[in-house]
Amino acid sequence: MSIKASKILETFPNPTTDRDYVIHMRMPEFTCLCPKTGQPDFATLFLEYIPDQLCVELKSLKGYIWSYRDTGAFHEAVTNQILTDLVTACQPRFMRLRAEFNVRGGIYTDVVVEHRAPHWTPPTPVHLP
Amino acid sequence: MSIKASKILETFPNPTTDRDYVIHMRMPEFTCLCPKTGQPDFATLFLEYIPDQLCVELKSLKGYIWSYRDTGAFHEAVTNQILTDLVTACQPRFMRLRAEFNVRGGIYTDVVVEHRAPHWTPPTPVHLP
Amino acid sequence: MSIKASKILETFPNPTTDRDYVIHMRMPEFTCLCPKTGQPDFATLFLEYIPDQLCVELKSLKGYIWSYRDTGAFHEAVTNQILTDLVTACQPRFMRLRAEFNVRGGIYTDVVVEHRAPHWTPPTPVHLP
Amino acid sequence: MSIKASKILETFPNPTTDRDYVIHMRMPEFTCLCPKTGQPDFATLFLEYIPDQLCVELKSLKGYIWSYRDTGAFHEAVTNQILTDLVTACQPRFMRLRAEFNVRGGIYTDVVVEHRAPHWTPPTPVHLP
Amino acid sequence: MSIKASKILETFPNPTTDRDYVIHMRMPEFTCLCPKTGQPDFATLFLEYIPDQLCVELKSLKGYIWSYRDTGAFHEAVTNQILTDLVTACQPRFMRLRAEFNVRGGIYTDVVVEHRAPHWTPPTPVHLP
Amino acid sequence: MSIKASKILETFPNPTTDRDYVIHMRMPEFTCLCPKTGQPDFATLFLEYIPDQLCVELKSLKGYIWSYRDTGAFHEAVTNQILTDLVTACQPRFMRLRAEFNVRGGIYTDVVVEHRAPHWTPPTPVHLP
Amino acid sequence: MSIKASKILETFPNPTTDRDYVIHMRMPEFTCLCPKTGQPDFATLFLEYIPDQLCVELKSLKGYIWSYRDTGAFHEAVTNQILTDLVTACQPRFMRLRAEFNVRGGIYTDVVVEHRAPHWTPPTPVHLP
Amino acid sequence: MSIKASKILETFPNPTTDRDYVIHMRMPEFTCLCPKTGQPDFATLFLEYIPDQLCVELKSLKGYIWSYRDTGAFHEAVTNQILTDLVTACQPRFMRLRAEFNVRGGIYTDVVVEHRAPHWTPPTPVHLP
Amino acid sequence: MSIKASKILETFPNPTTDRDYVIHMRMPEFTCLCPKTGQPDFATLFLEYIPDQLCVELKSLKGYIWSYRDTGAFHEAVTNQILTDLVTACQPRFMRLRAEFNVRGGIYTDVVVEHRAPHWTPPTPVHLP
Amino acid sequence: MSIKASKILETFPNPTTDRDYVIHMRMPEFTCLCPKTGQPDFATLFLEYIPDQLCVELKSLKGYIWSYRDTGAFHEAVTNQILTDLVTACQPRFMRLRAEFNVRGGIYTDVVVEHRAPHWTPPTPVHLP
Numbered sequence A, B, C, D, E, F, G, H, I, J: 001m002s003i004k005a006s007k008i009l010e011t012f013p014n015p016t017t018d019r020d021y022v023i024h025m026r027m028p029e030f031t032c033l034c035p036k037t038g039q040p041d042f043a044t045l046f047l048e049y050i051p052d053q054l055c056v057e058l059k060s061l062k063g064y065i066w067s068y069r070d071t072g073a074f075h076e077a078v079t080n081q082i083l084t085d086l087v088t089a090c091q092p093r094f095m096r097l098r099a100e101f102n103v104r105g106g107i108y109t110d111v112v113v114e115h116r117a118p119h120w121t122p123p124t125p126v127h128l129p
């Protein structure tokens, strides 16, 4: 894949819009800069969503993640920003983003953010034994 | 077992139709081709279902999985297609398919799809301590 | 313990019938024969139940498990059969049996079966943080 | 700590009675005797409770556990007995005891027993993503 | 970071107040003294909360944890105290603190305490398959 | 594979006799009978060998393992017997067999047996950092 | 098995004296008393040996382990004593005993003791890649 | 990367020929066909080598692995063949290939093959505590 | 145990001086201060030694570890210092100390130091398969 | 710590030069750029060394690692370069660097490089059982 750092998130049509199905993505290579000290910060991102009409395209997602490499960003703010951008791009029925940041000062921090579409109702989960 | 790649999914009668019981199957040897580049993709499939009148026959399931070996297939589409074929073959009360694809471009992707029969209600789960 | 293979499941009186409490048992040494090929099959059994007036006696349970050693048995049928026999023997308020079979043809299969007594209601679970 | 084997369970006042909070304790050193054969049995005990006016004192709890060292005790009965004694001593809002016994005859057995105070309602759990 | 032991917990404005999102923090370096014997006790703290108008500042949190290093503190009381101080500082919508103490006398103890704001309702969780 | 229980171990010509290379095989489904009590015993076998002119054929190895299913056998003796039979069949340069038996009487037992050909010298191992 | 606590270690003839092979045994249920405080101590014993003319009999080994249940014993001394008794009973070519004691005072202690027969030379180990 | 299945292994000059250093590569996506039944086989390849004048180029290695997708190949023969091809391509000082095949008939098989250059002596390993 | 922080390491006579046996101790509760910033540092200590005439007494070892709680100490220096003090106290045939420090600035550091008595020769290790 | 990206590696005097002791460091936050595509690469670095007169200073090591963030670098070349720079800075008796790179094209690559001082001989390792 020839990929570039880019804020543009591309999408493709959801091949099965008549089902509420789930796409999980794990991205262990997120890095940005601490806005106070300029030092690199590292995190693993966990994305899971139920697509509506559009799916997130893998290659552009990698470029989007890459675009934070030289950006100063607080943990709480950057996690909210990425979710907002992903929601804007693909308008999912539901989306959750978890960012697990590497330890700083002996403290481990994760941030979890969710979006759900206004008129969408989650299907009752089936718990199998 | 002498097995051939085949799209035909065979079934056998469910031996205990008066209970909602669950069959889990894990298939770590799924491979297809990337429709963009022609390169091999690899996944582990997790199937779990509550049979109605029919159960999926193991040997034909292996041949069915094998039939994707030389097929170009997007992650989202192929997972939906396999579930649809399995539902058509055995008409289960409930079925869930999870496909865990190997990493591509530093991103790990899983797709999870479910089917539930129109008039079937899942039994209230019993949570034991 | 001197033990023999036997279909007879013995019981003893539940010492505390006024509580809904749970007994979990794991039996990693179940083996039977494949009814198609005659080859040995292997499984781990997970039993969990809420006793009513009777508890399953450990020594006879071991002999009962042993009695399948030379029996041809399909995965789905044998799991249902064992649950039915255990329910007949001790009439529990609730019982669940999970059989995890060893890999065959590259596919791992588990079967999970449950029984609940007609007029019994499971206590609302208490989820502690 | 100078400790003795003893059936006496001591308590101390709960420092924060206005909250439903939880205390978890794991005791991997429980041993008693099999009442049939006189051989030693071993278990790990998991206790979790929501205190009301009293908390269980650690040192006396250790002595109480120790007091079973030379006692013959069936798995189901001894787990119920320990819970009953603990409830009598500290009258908790909720208490759960899980005893995981070591393997006997190739079978692993756990017993789980609960108590909840008559007029106490568990708080609705908050499930964070 | 130049940090000092201090009881002062600093905060910063929550960058996204219009969402109920979650911040998890793990602090494996808590140590205080046993109030009975004066010996050191060790614990790992797990904090998770939904901020309202304020977030807890990382550097001051580290100093606050450090401030217990020479303090005598019972397990149950100190966990309640830390939660109370954190709630006072940032007035979260929800907060949970779990303290896992190192083994003493062969017994492992955890304490879990929660706070929820009076008029706040937790969002119905979305359970994805 | 259509397989039968059989004491006959088949072989095939080693495709690369000019190298000392290693074949490892793990067989988690060995079962025989205790010669004292007649109860089933279970073990996992670990075989590793450097072939000379012959390799052990997989299908016949499975049948050979199966042939012990109804045989009374002490742990120490049966492990030595299997190694002897395998050495007789394929005359390897080196062979090691490890049998890990399931727990009996609270004690876990493994037996490890080796054979090396009279005039064969093991190559000096290369330990890479 | 009907077993009694006993200091007598029984043996049986080694079925294959012409090979240096290894027997490993793990015994997770050792308990004795602290000679200073009288409190119970717990350990897991790991025994491995190369038999000469005699093997240690499993049932008597269990009884021997059990015989320490009411004995005061220091960690270092008891591990040496058990090895000495086992060596006296079966005169092995080589024997190693490792005792892993449960944590006391925040410190985990293991003791490892070995015996090798005067004129026995260990075979040069074959390290397979 | 645009990659094609190909038997051609490309190389590039070793950037540091004056040191014996090690390159480890893990390739979990090897698949070929069983020459007896035509069914897919799966393996993970572990390659480790000390380069001399040439290093193996990653992209061509992926294509080379891919070239076995439609080839019938016995476990022992294919592992030797791949090593031979890699040695021919880059003439390393030392090379080891381990192929871990997926379970077939309840038996797990690995094959390990090594090459060392005629006049090369491995450096004495430094074992750090 | 009533224990105090103290630099005095007590010993007791080795009960079996005629064997080279090994004592391993793990101490997960070491804490000192960073000499540059005054902030707390945390480490786990792993001690292993072959005693000569004296063994280290557990209770005084705990007090000795505790004595560093308010001491400024560099990682490399403090590990060497502790080994030196232990060697002075019990004059072992061999002693090794490993200190695993908690992460600082994204870097994990361990220090390992050894002492061997001048005229002592380690026994040739017996490597069992 | 206020830190800057910098090629300068600072050192401090080894506090105990009369012993061959070992310092291990793990740095999970190394990132550079692929010199072919410009995309980010990620690796974990494992450094272990025996200091002579100088030790590597932690803060400058972090800045040195950081200095590769915007550098194009091949796996094999950059690992050799970092070792060379570290050796130049502190002239250790022995040093080993292992770089574990994240997966690219389905292949995981590690590179391991060593340096030993010309007249230094590694102490015979003591292998404790």
Ligand SMILES: [Ca+2]
Residues within 6 Å of the ligand: A100, A101, A102, A103
């Ligand atoms: Ca992390």
Ligand SMILES: [Ca+2]
Residues within 6 Å of the ligand: A128, A129, B024, B048
């Ligand atoms: Ca499931």
Ligand SMILES: [Ca+2]
Residues within 6 Å of the ligand: B100, B101, B102, B103
């Ligand atoms: Ca995967």
Ligand SMILES: [Ca+2]
Residues within 6 Å of the ligand: B128, C024, C048
């Ligand atoms: Ca359960």
Ligand SMILES: [Ca+2]
Residues within 6 Å of the ligand: C100, C101, C102, C103
């Ligand atoms: Ca299994």
Ligand SMILES: [Ca+2]
Residues within 6 Å of the ligand: D100, D101, D102, D103
């Ligand atoms: Ca257990």
Ligand SMILES: [Ca+2]
Residues within 6 Å of the ligand: D128, E024, E048
């Ligand atoms: Ca959580």
Ligand SMILES: [Ca+2]
Residues within 6 Å of the ligand: E100, E101, E102, E103
């Ligand atoms: Ca802990």
Ligand SMILES: [Ca+2]
Residues within 6 Å of the ligand: F100, F101, F102, F103
């Ligand atoms: Ca086992």
Ligand SMILES: [Ca+2]
Residues within 6 Å of the ligand: G100, G101, G102, G103
């Ligand atoms: Ca232990």
Ligand SMILES: [Ca+2]
Residues within 6 Å of the ligand: F024, F048, G128, G129
């Ligand atoms: Ca091996």
Ligand SMILES: [Ca+2]
Residues within 6 Å of the ligand: H100, H101, H102, H103
């Ligand atoms: Ca495998």
Ligand SMILES: [Ca+2]
Residues within 6 Å of the ligand: H128, J024, J048
């Ligand atoms: Ca190391």
Ligand SMILES: [Ca+2]
Residues within 6 Å of the ligand: I100, I101, I102, I103
């Ligand atoms: Ca650590």
Ligand SMILES: [Ca+2]
Residues within 6 Å of the ligand: J100, J101, J102, J103
């Ligand atoms: Ca990695």
Ligand SMILES: [Ca+2]
Residues within 6 Å of the ligand: I024, I048, J128
């Ligand atoms: Ca060790």
